[in-house]
Amino acid sequence: MSRNLLKGGHRVRGFDLSPNAGSRHAVNGGIRSGSVADAADGADFLITMLPNGDIVRDVVLGPSDVLEIV
16 A cells, blocks of 8 residues: 555655564655654544554554544
């Protein structure tokens, strides 16, 4: 997803628990963030690519409180 957005000329900050995914994102021209909160800070919109609803809830409503950041 991030690669397609980057190809479209968008600036993309991303965070992933996987070091390999973060490295690929940076190699493709993305900005690698150190946390969910850092990736979301000041964003015009937020896209999540997460494996299940529990993890989505944790990211959006948990300690990072992404809803308050965006």
